[in-house]
Amino acid sequence: MRHQDQVLLIDADDTLWETNLKFERTVASFCELVRPLGYPDEHVRRQVDQAERANIARRGYGARSFLLTLEEVYLGLAGHRALDSHLEEIRRFARLLVEEPPRLYDGVAETLAYLAPRHRLFYFSKGDAAEQARKLALSGLERFFAAHEIVPEKNEAAYRALVARHALPPAETWMVGNSPRSDINPALAVGLNAVFIPSAHNWEYENEEIRSGPFIPSGVEGGRLLFLKSFHDLREHF
Structure with a gap:
């Protein structure tokens, strides 16, 4: 050869x-964000994984699809307790995935x-x-x-x-x-x-x-x- x-x-x-480790760290930050809602990290991670796979089939790969996944999971977990400040923090997570070299x-x-x-x-x-x-x-x-x-x-x-x-x-x-x-x-x-x-x-x-x-x-x-x-x-x- x-x-x-x-x-x-x-x-x-x-x-x-390095790519997947950045996404893993983002999921860890997301778990920390929603922890006050009372859900175990393992449950949150399962929800993210299931939603991510479904969104890949519909929207493909990448940070934008991942953002929609996190927003979807957050709104499902938070319900009437959802906060605009939390949604903005989730959007910040996604921006970092794209903007960081x-x-x-x-x-x-x-x-x-x-x-x-x-x-x-x-x-x-x-x-x-x-x-x-x-x-x-x-x-x-x-x-x-x-x-x-x-x-x-x-x-x-x-x-x-x-x-x-x-x-x-x-x-x-x-x-x-x-x-x-x-x-x-x-x-x-x-x-x-x-x-x-x-x-x-x-x-x-x-x-x-x-x-x-x-x-x-x-x-x-x-x-x-x-x-x-x-x-x-x-x-x-x-």
Whole structure:
């Protein structure tokens, strides 16, 4: 895999930068906000999780959808006790998710700088297009990518469309990401290669069993799936 001129499709959230942990912290702040209503944190978290999954199906991913989730859960829990000041605090939570620059993982910028002259790098993320583009701009990483692709959902159809749109050679194309559900399984299913870099704080929604392709331990080459411990390790293989 050390030869040049391969195509690396690179995920963003929880691959290049920390995302889910920010949402987890927001949920913790939300639990603290509604605690005076008398609901255990575990109950509040279950309500948020259920509402979030329903809203993803209707409205997609991102901070705006998450804001609607928190507002919906708050109004359901508070009822006639709902306060405008609490709703404004919830909106502040959502603004921080969007406005704060992404916190890059260690070695990401240096690794992209190493890879960009050697391979074609694609920024391939899912969610709200404006939100994902804003995060890329704030990250300072935009210059490393030959193309930016943002889709509502990263499923097999999205991968096939991307391959067709850019005439990508499947045997030389690798999806790099942390999510079995969105990065690894659909890429392998359409005949691409994949690099799995687990996140310490992966979103439960993105977890599923890796369904196809041999699982190759770090440092062992061959096959269509490579497991690495960190983004920086890409330099040892590409």
